[in-house]
Amino acid sequence: MKQTSVQHHTFFSRCSSSGEVFIPEDFSNEETLIAKTTDQFVRQEILPLIEETDDNRRQMVRSLFEKAGELGLLGIEIPEKYGGFSLGKKVSGLVAEKIGFGGIFSVSYNIHVGVGTLPYVYFGTESQKQTYLPKLLTGEWIGAYALTEPNAGSDALHCQTRAVLNESGTAWLLNGEKQWITNAHLADVYVVFARTKEGITAFIVERSYEGVSVGSEEKKMGIHDSSTATLILEDVEIPVENVLGEVGKGHRVALHILNMARLKLAFSNIGASKRALQLAVQYGKERKQFQTALVDFTMIQEKIANMVVLIYGAESAAYRTASLIDEELLDVETGNELMTKMSPFVIDCALNKVNCSEVLDYIVDEAVQIHGGYGYMQEYEVERLYRDARINRIFEGTNEINRLTIAKMLLQMKPPLSGENRQPNGRNDHYIQQAKQILKQSLKAISHFDRQKLENEQEYARLLADMVKNINVMESAFLRTKKIIAANGADHASLKSLMTDVLCEEGYRQVQAAGISLLSAAITDQEQRRMELDAIQHLTVPIYTNLFKKKREIAKAITETARYRS
Incomplete structure (x- = not known):
């Protein structure tokens, strides 16, 4: 792939010091x-x-x-x-x-x-x-946002909704249908994307305009409480003053606003995850089987600990990203400034969206499992959380599309993952640095891929994205815990130290497995493949620890409070 120089102010090149990172x-x-x-x-x-x-x-x-x-x-x-x-x-x-x-x-x-x-x-x-x-x-x-169409989902910019400028140049005539519009029946104003002869253009469409109508409510698996329907546009006359941004450049509005929406969705998923954990722990303390509370069974403790650890990692990464963006957008007032400042954060926002939506899915699934048969009953809140969670892996770009985006942009970075040539600071940092080494090897192995090859063999993109996701979470949690220890001492961070231990050790194992899979497939020369795989297998990492014991300690600490606390 032709390497385009991309300046990335992301977790790869900033905030390597715990004193700098926001927690x-x-x-x-x-x-x-x-x-x-x-x-x-x-x-x-x-x-x-x-x-x-x-x-x-x-x-x-x-x-x-x-x-x-x-x-x-x-x-x-x-x-x-x-x-x-x-x-x-x-x-x-x-x-x-x-x-x-x-x-x-x-x-x-x-x-x-x-x-x-x-x-x-x-x-x-x-x-x-x-x-x-x-x-x-x-x-x-x-407000509402109308981008998706019946035949334009993940490929949303190939929409069929059309806008034609009238002869006097005073108004646009808009025709088309937008599908699955959240807030459709509630909204007073919509941001609508349509194809013009100049390209995709964003329009401000008020509900009161003649020709605007809304279809019936969709019957959905979850999120029953939100309005979701088709927005129908029939010869809607839009004043030229209602063009949002520049004519023909609406794709810039769509892509950059969706980028920020992915981060906001990540935070919403964190909140739902904390609620599901709280419900699971409360039920586990009350429910007894074989004269023993559920939370006293070690397999249940493992589930609770996994939930807590995932939330800690997701939370650490998301707030770190938000802080970096805040620094960049401090004085931004125009769309052009936004595009310049936000472009480097496409990877970060996509990573958080993918991670937090999948963390939520795991946690609500385990919360239902802890509830047993009752978790399947609608009178229990956890049943609704389970159904509502599923849409988040589809919202704001499917996780598959986001993984492709992460991989493509990662391969455009020049040089990739620069600035990481230092001695590890402790066992968890050692895991992080070696995980980055595996990622570098993997990037090198597919550096010759062009865009079309990556599109055709998307498994490589999935593995790359998952490696980056794990490294982001590992490093964010590590820096967070390190900062807490520096401020308050190790005694005040014992629980978070345990969670970081689990994140880094398990995260490294996942990165290693992904790297082995990618290199095994990408390198066709057998001798070269053997050398690269041997290099991964012989990386020096700290000896693995008894994670069962650590998870039991985490679960017991959380069970005492019956909720997650930052």
Whole structure:
């Protein structure tokens, strides 16, 4: 593949020092108060409504938007100039996490504050911002995002919806259908993507425009509480002032806004994961079999520990990414500035989306398993969490598409993974450095791949992406724990040290297995293959430890509090 020089300010080239990395423990008192306010909102306003009938839900969700607006939860990322708070990705992630398990509201909320609002913030004209942002941040209006079509899912930019400029050049005539639009029946305004002769263009379409209609609600496996329907556009006249960004360059709006949406979705998944863990531990403490509480069985303890460890890694990586983005977007006001600053973070956002959605799937599955037969019953909350979780591996680009994106961009980095030539700092850092060495070997083995070959043999992309995902989590957790120890001493970080031990040791084993699989397939010369595989097998790593014992300690510590605490 032709190597294009890409400057990446990602976890590969920044924050190798624990003192530089942001961790959840760094949140200020004011930011923690925002989190508590959000948590209180979910528990007092959202959870009591989950059992309401479908007929009542749409009006209840609109009411929840208004209450969220009153609390300031819709304006976290909106500039102060328009009534928002300009608090950035870390705090917006914190709020999304807390709302993450509020089933009746979480999906609608994420769409509204993310893809339903941020296009105006970064790509809107001053007039568009003044018109729409004040309404969106109060909950007076609800936003939606219309990209997907019946024949354009993962390949969304090959849409068939068309827009033609009228003869006088004053308005566009819009025709087409957009499928699976979240907030479809609730929204007052949609960001709609259509094909023009200049290319894909983004339009602001108000619900009140003649020719705009919404189909019936989709019957879904999960997320029953969110409105999902087809947006129908029949000869809709759109004023030229309602073009969002530049004509023919709507793909820039779509790709960069979706990039940020992936990170927000990751935080929402973290919140749902914590809720599923809490429910599993509570049930495991109450339920007895053979005169013994479930949490006292070591196989159940292993499940609980695995859940906790995965959350710790996901949380560490996601907040680290959000902090790096906040640093880059500090003074960004225009779409062009956003594209320049956000381009290096495509890998990071995709990694977090893939990791957190799969962590959530694992955790809700194990939570149902701990509940046994009761977990399959609808009167138990964990059953809803299980069904609702499944869509996250499809939302905001399937995990397969995201893995392809990660691999393609990784192969464009020049030089790949530079700046990592130092002595490891302890056993966990040793695992991390050797895992990176395996990744470098794997990248070298397929460096000759062109784009078409990677498209045709996607298993290589999957393995690369999974190696990077594991390394990102390992390093983020390691730096987080190291920073906590430096600030408070090892005694105050014993549990997090155990979790980091598990993440790094198991993560290394997973990277090693992926590297062996990739090199075995990619290197056709038998002697060269033997040399490369021997190099992996003979990497010096710390002796493996008794992870069963560590996991039992983790599980017992979590069982005492019955919930995960950052």
